[in-house]
Amino acid sequence: MPDTATDIDRIMDPDAVAVVGASTDETKRGYQAIETLQEGGYEGDIYPVNPSADEIRGLDVYSTVSAIPGRVDLALIVTPAKIVPQILEDCADTDLAGAVVIAVGFGEAGEQGEALEDEIVSLAREHGVRLIGPNTSGMINVHQGLNLVGADTVPEGNLALLCQSGNMAISLFTEAATREGVGFSHYVGVGNEADLQFHEYLSFFDDDPETDAVVCYVEGMSDGRAFLEEAREVTTDTPIVVLKSGRSDVGKRSASSHTGSLAGDAAVTDAVLEQAGVVSVDRSDELLSSASALSSLPSADGKNVAILADGGGHATLAADALSERGLSIPQLTDETQDRLQAVLPDAASVVNPVDVAGGTDEDQSVFVDCAEAIVADPNVDALMLSGLFGGYGIRFAEQYTEVEIEAAHDLAALAEEHGKPLVVQSAYEGFDTEPHAVLREQGIPVVESLDVATASLDALATYGERVAAAGESSDFQLADGPDAAEPISDAVAGGRTQLSEFESKQALAAADLPITPFELATTPDEAREAAASVDGPVAMKVVSPDIVHKSDAGGVALDVSADDAADTYDDLLEAAHEYDPDAQVDGVLVSPMADAGVELIVGVVDDDQFGPVVMCGLGGVFVEVLEDVAFRALPLTEADARALLADIDAQEMLDGARGNPPIDRDAVVDLLVAMSEFVAANPSVSELDLNPVFATEDGVEIVDAAITLDPDGTVRPDSEPALSRGTTDD
Amino acid sequence: MPDTATDIDRIMDPDAVAVVGASTDETKRGYQAIETLQEGGYEGDIYPVNPSADEIRGLDVYSTVSAIPGRVDLALIVTPAKIVPQILEDCADTDLAGAVVIAVGFGEAGEQGEALEDEIVSLAREHGVRLIGPNTSGMINVHQGLNLVGADTVPEGNLALLCQSGNMAISLFTEAATREGVGFSHYVGVGNEADLQFHEYLSFFDDDPETDAVVCYVEGMSDGRAFLEEAREVTTDTPIVVLKSGRSDVGKRSASSHTGSLAGDAAVTDAVLEQAGVVSVDRSDELLSSASALSSLPSADGKNVAILADGGGHATLAADALSERGLSIPQLTDETQDRLQAVLPDAASVVNPVDVAGGTDEDQSVFVDCAEAIVADPNVDALMLSGLFGGYGIRFAEQYTEVEIEAAHDLAALAEEHGKPLVVQSAYEGFDTEPHAVLREQGIPVVESLDVATASLDALATYGERVAAAGESSDFQLADGPDAAEPISDAVAGGRTQLSEFESKQALAAADLPITPFELATTPDEAREAAASVDGPVAMKVVSPDIVHKSDAGGVALDVSADDAADTYDDLLEAAHEYDPDAQVDGVLVSPMADAGVELIVGVVDDDQFGPVVMCGLGGVFVEVLEDVAFRALPLTEADARALLADIDAQEMLDGARGNPPIDRDAVVDLLVAMSEFVAANPSVSELDLNPVFATEDGVEIVDAAITLDPDGTVRPDSEPALSRGTTDD
Known part of the structure; x- marks a missing residue:
């Protein structure tokens, strides 16, 4: 390895490994780890470390890491947790790049464990050692024969696996072992992510020639924002597929007791991963097949899938399954x-889904004729072949196998030529037939389940769409600095965390956000004058930094005429004082009644994993009962804002349901982008609540607004700088 | 076979089979069919029929079926379509019970084919022969070795398969061939259902000692109502699992071109199957595993599932997957x-999901200790064991295999003892280990996919719930006879098909349905008087049999005071005449303004497959945008009505969302049952539309109603009487 190798390269692809806690006892992990390395064909140096042994499996044993004469890239530490600090202390003057800490009893195990975890992280940083784990099953470099886990069989292949559960890793290894053509280049058990985090492995895999896609099983990320930043860059070349667990309430609790991680909100996670170009799956049985399809096929340019089936049942079920997932x-x-x-019998269905209706019973090369016509069709982005292909030699007559093998070559060539993905679903997948082997050699997935085939096509279409969109998406960089808006800096200076509606609107209006006109009246006369200057009735709301829920306080009056405005002023103040005699009341806000239209709510929330996130949805029952809201991480580009709007379920409401005209989507997009810029310009803003916002065919108006501040800026996740890498020196 | 065997028994379990269209050409179906019967070990008589051959595979050939000397139970007809009528003509004087018609070119193939299908059905009925097909791949009695399909391998087992696609059948056969412990007793390709229909096989399977569950793949049923009736009886002893395709628009079109069947509305199908106690699955890869679990396990008494996992990842994912499907x-x-x-290490999670956290690494009998505690827990209805069980001997050390085998026996015994279903998900399923074989021998399913395991548990819980409910559910018997309500019989006598709002309300009020009080005013003075007699403002609506959409015609006025009622009367009549100068106007309906509350819509619609079906949902955006409506087949029991209400998605709206009190569900249930009785008492009613209905905490009120009539009663599906069977004579 050249001297220019960076830490992460040295950790992932080490020339020399120390096994700390090595043992002469064959039943111990410290013995088996060395056995596995030797028998796995690892060609680097292996240094057993144990203060009281001389030789293990023909290797000299060293009392400490620092006693090892050569340079060591990576240490596998298999000792109990309490000894780990002392081992790291010993590495102070070594050139060790990283250590894999297997032991449990750290952050996942209560306060004492957390303290121990803090201790080893600070020791590791002090001595320039990066840590994988603790509470990890280890890591594997499959092509190098470096297996620090001890899993018996890890099928070799082109998928890198980042996994927060050792048993999930075993499941995926065994699943791959029973699936032809699916295997791994690397495995990392990220464990508690105490030091090295999910995102820090991504660009290594991006550059790794053995890796064509990254598979992640995630319970919770300690720095989700950094993951988004890295993923957005990496996914353009190397697809990333994530299975995020802890989606349900019980699952969240379980994840937290497992790795101590916060699972967060599944809807937020899905949305921000989409924004970064990452493909999410929500069933564990779709994870490997989707990643495998992405690793070997071109992505689809769109969602239009053609179905070529040798039976009406498969044609119909495939159409149902694809439609159900939103494909066309x-x-x-x-x-x-x-x-x-021209090539099929009369009884065939030549619309999509295509049913050959017996047309391939005697000659399976007809599949190729059909596929040739279909993939050349400009309406088609991808093809699913569904039914019995590859099994005709078993099902009908042996001589068909040769015809099918030829057809398999031709089908793969066709897909390649047109750059359109082909996925084959076959009832005979489990029979390991030759035609299937030919397809797999050319990178064409063959699966038994129609639903898994559908999931793979969905992943290919989603990836195509997301990679295209991720280029126009936010770079997830958060600005920092002083607040731009006066009401905010004033409030921060005054130690306040909540702006009144008046202050919030002042700040937003100064940034040119579309607010319903408003005037602060501080006397009944001013209220009357303000109302009289408006065409039509007005809305009046009490202004007090101490009253957040104005309606509950009786502090809101709607549809007030100019004649009644002065009396209403008095009524509102009286109600406010009755509600809270100590409240400071600044006056009453007078606004024209807003044009009703479609009611939206827009806000910024602070997500535990991903930092500031925009939420937008429909108001009323849509948010209160249906929780039909969509999310994106800040900052937002125009493309992000448009994608966010498209994520709202009840699109009909935006397109003009119930006799209304469609709303002005451009105006909503402008508002979302302006709001994003506003939050970027005012780092103290931790929460923003625009509710309601009315959207009509002519534009959009913010009717109520509330800004919450966090002067300490905890909303900004403190992100560690990513490991420097590439050709710069280490 | 005794003489008391009925037709269906003779067809499904024949002692003698004729192969019509038998051939001496080894490449022809007419030869292969005989070969398959002989080689499959069929012990009954085989009679080849061919006018121009003497001997095929050692058997005498007969020129016609009528020329066969012995009694023939079943004929397999492999000739082209156009010869089938002549073959059936020949059977006039035979005692043939049934015929399997393989040929295509009937109902699925346009007008000419439909005519041919009608011809063979009428010939068959005339001569007392029941038909399977046409357009079928055939039928199989696996235990008898009777294979009329020619599928190479059909694994023997306890599932009966009714299938409307030959290739789907092949898929399910091959899937079973690669899954240990899953196999078939019978297969019937129902084809076009020209004569024998889905429901007519059910009670045979119910009585069949080889069959423990029925699996149906359905594109469309020609008599869905009869299926509901039969299924409701059968499912109590023999679970029925249905995969219904044609759920999407494209799928519907595809199904129709495949078997000529109407796929119908997926939401209606799901609901009425649920009502009949049938378990539906909507993924093809869940069909066999769910049926297999139902065939070998007791159903779950409720939805409460405990998870026992040997890793936090599996624990979390299983919790997510189960929650996602509505299990607890x-x-x-x-x-x-x-x-x-007491038996697990400190790091274990002993809440549900249970994570043994390494506690089974050295001793897998700890799984039994855990399971023993869990299945005894009264909070638990079913158990999922998830992770690596059965693979410890592979993963860790060979000697563990013996421990696991012992544990497998103990786990199965525990589940049996407590009558609670156990499903095992194992990463090592694909390795066919001995502990898994032990579990399967005891009827415990072992699957690789967490999602498939979840689907099986869902099926077990759903089945338990549905069988319990089906006993209280409607028997799907529709009344017939004269209409009970005068306005309806008058309209029928007058040749009208649409009742006015006034007539509709009169009819419903006479049947004691809760209608907002209403009075018909035929002069402005009467309108004033009617309004004055009401406390508060009134709603006024023009009454005309010619104006269905009153609002569009400007024929509705709300919140009218008694003072304004006379003028409003004139305005409404003027608007009606302007809208349609020829409309007959009967006056104006005056009602008190209804108590707002939760807006519901309730109706009866006529479903192509299942006849009269009740629809109920929330009004406004819920029905217009979200299509959040639920269905049940008429007639409704109280339990049906309650289940229907529980099927509405936005339950929060019924339970008191947005600061409202919960609605009076009992009142809505009473209304639904009364409406069901009303429709039963008035067979001419083809559609009923109660919209809106307002539900409050105090009750329910129908605000608008419209009744549509079909005096020919086409709403009543003309159901064939089911085959008589059992010990009565044939």
Whole structure:
């Protein structure tokens, strides 16, 4: 390894490994780890470390890491937790790049464990050693034969696995062992993420020639914002597929007791991962197949999938399954339909889904003729072949196997030529037939389950869409500095954390956000004048930094005429004083009644894992009962804002349901982007609540606003700088 | 076979089979069918039929079916479509019970095919022959060795398969061939259902000692109502699992071009199958595993599932997957937690999900100790064991295999003893280990996918719930006879199909349905008087049999005071005449303004497959944008009505969202049952639309109503009487 190798390269691809806690007892991990390295074909140096042994499996044993004569890249520490600090102390003057800490009893195990974890992290930083774990099953470099886990069989392949559960890793290894063509380049058990975190491995995998896709099983990320930043860069070349657990309330509790991580809100996680170009799956049985398809196939340019089936049942079920996942089954062009009809029997269905209706029973090369017509169709982005292909030699007559092998070559060539992904679902997947082997050699996935095939096509379409969008998406960089808006800096100076509606609106209006006009009246006369200057009735709301819930305090009056405005002023103040005799009341806000329209709520919330996140949804029952809200991480680009709006379920409400005209989406997008810029310009803002916002065909208006401050800026996740890497020196 | 065998028994379990279209050409179906019967070990008589051959595979050939000397139970007809009528003509004087018609070119193939299908059905009925198909891949009695399909391998087992796609059947056969412990007793390709229909096989399977569950793949049923009736009886002893395709728009079109069947509305199908106690699955990869679990395990008494995992990842993912499907992960009792803590290490999680945290690494009998505590817990209805069980001998040390085998026996015995279902998810499922074989022998499913394990548990809980409920559910018998309500019989006599709001309300009020009080005013003075007699403002609506959409015609006025009622009367009549100068106007309906509350819509619609079906949902955006409506087949029992209400998604709206009190569910249930009785008493009613209905904490009120009639009663599906069977004579 050249001297320019960075820490992460040395850790992931080490030339020399120390096993600390090595043992002469064959039943101990400290013995087995060395055995596994030797038998796995690891060609680097292996240094057993144990103060009281001389030789293990033919290797000299060293009393400490610092006693090892050569340079050591990585230490596998298999000792109990309490000895780990002393081992790290000993590494002070070594050139050790990293250590894998297997022991449990750290952050996941209560206060004492947390203290021990803090201790080893600070020792490691002091001595320039990066840590994998603790509470990890280890790491594996499959192509190097470096197995620090002891899992018996890890099938070799092109997927890198970042995993927060050792048993999930074993599950994925065994799943791959029973699936032809699926395997791994690397495995890292990230454990408690005490030092090295999820995101810090991504760019290594991006540059790794053995890795074509990254698979992540995540319970909770300690720095989700950094993951988004890295993922956005990496995913353009190397697809990232995430299975995030802890989606349910019980699952969250379970994740927290497992790795001590906060699982966060599943809807937020899905949305921000989408924004970064990451593909999420929510079933564990779709994780490997989706990643494998992404690793070997071009992504789909769109969601239009053609189905080629040798039976009406598969055609129908495939159409259902693809539709259910939001993919489209487009009409084929007249030309394509003519070409299909020319090679298929009359009974065939040549619209999409295509059912060959027996047309391939005697000659399976007809599949190729059909596929040729279909993949050339401009309406088609991807093809699913569903039914019995690869099994005709078993099902009908042996001589068909040769025909199918030829057809398999031709199908793979066609898909390659047109750059359109092909996924094959076959009832005969479990029979390991030759035609399937040919397809797999060319990178075409063959799966038994129609639903798994559908999930793979969904992943290919989603990835295509996300990679295209991620280029226009936010870079997730948060600004810092002084607050730009006066009401905010004043409040911060005054030690306040809550702005009144008046102050909030002042700050937003100064940044040109579209607020319903408002005037602060401090006397009944001023209220009357303000109301008279407005065309039509007004809304009046009491202004007090001490009254957050104005309606509860009787502090709101709607549809007030100019004549009644002065009396209403008095009524509102009286109600406010009755509600809270000590409240400081600054006056009454007078605004024209807003144009009703579609009621939206817009806000910024502070997510534990991903920092400031925009929420936008429909008001009323949509938010209160249906929780139909969408999320994106700040800052927002225009493309992000548009994607966010498109994530709201009840799109009909935006497009003009119930006799209304469609709302002005551009105006909502402008508001979201302006709000993002406002938050960026005012780092003390921790929460923003615009509720309601009315959207009509003519524009958008913020009717109520509340800003919450956190002058300490805890909303900004303190992100560690990513490991420097590449050709710069170490 | 005794003489008392009925037709369906003779068809499904024949002593003698004729192969019509038998051939001496080894490449023809007419040869292979005989070969398959002989090689499959079928012990009944086989009679080849062919006018121009003497001997095939050592058997005498007969020129016609009528020329066969012995009694023939079943004929397999493999000739082209156009010869089938002549074959059936020949059977006029035979005692043939049934015929399997393989040919295509019937109902699925346009007008000419439909005519041919009608012809063979009428010939078959005339001659007392029941038909399977046409357009079927055939039928199989696996235990009898009777294979009329020619599928190479059909694993023997306890599932009966009714399937509307030959290739789906092949898929399920091959899937079973690669899954230990899953197999079939019977297969019937129902094809076009021209004569024998889905429901007619059910009670045979119910009585069949080889069959423990029925699996159906359905594109569309020609008599869904009869299926509901039969299924409700059968499912109590023999679970029925249905995969219904054609759920999406494209899928519907595809199903229709495949078997010519109408796929219908997926939401209606799901609801009425639930009502009949049938378990539906919507993924093809969950069909067999769910049916298999139901065939070998007791159903769960409730939705409370305990998870016992040997890793935090599996524990968390299982909790997510179960929650996602609506199952519960209950708290374990303190006693159970204490028992678990006593056998598990400190790091274990003894709440549900239980994570043994390494506690089984050295001794897998600890799984039994844990399971013993868990299945005894009264909070637990079912147990999922998730992780690596059965693979410890592979993963850790060979000697563990013996321990696991012992544990497998003990786990199965525990589940049996407590009558609670146990499903095992194991990463090592694909390795066919001995402990897994032991579990399967005791009927415990072992699956690789966490999601499939979850689906099986869902099926067990759903089945338990549905069988319990199906006993209280409707028997799906529709009344017939004269209409009970005068306005309806008058309208029928007058040849009208649409009742006015006034007539509709009269009819419903006479049947004691809760209608907002209403009075018909035919002059301005009457309108004033009617309004004055009401406390508060009134709603006024023009009454005309020619104006269905009153609002569009400007025929509705709300919140009218008694003083304004006379003028409003004139305005409404003027608007109605302007809208339609020829409309017959009967006057104006005057009602008190209804108590707002939760807006519901209630109706009866006529479903193509299942006949009259009740629809109920929330009004406004819930129905218009979200289509949040629920269905049940008529007639409704109180339990059906309650289950229907519980199927509405936005339950919060019924339970008192947004500061409202919960609605009076009993009142809504009473209304639904009364409406069901009303429709039963008036067979001419084809559609009923109660919209809106307002529900409050105090009751329920129908504010608007419209009744549509079909005097020909086409709403009543004309159901064939089911085959008589059992010990009555044939």
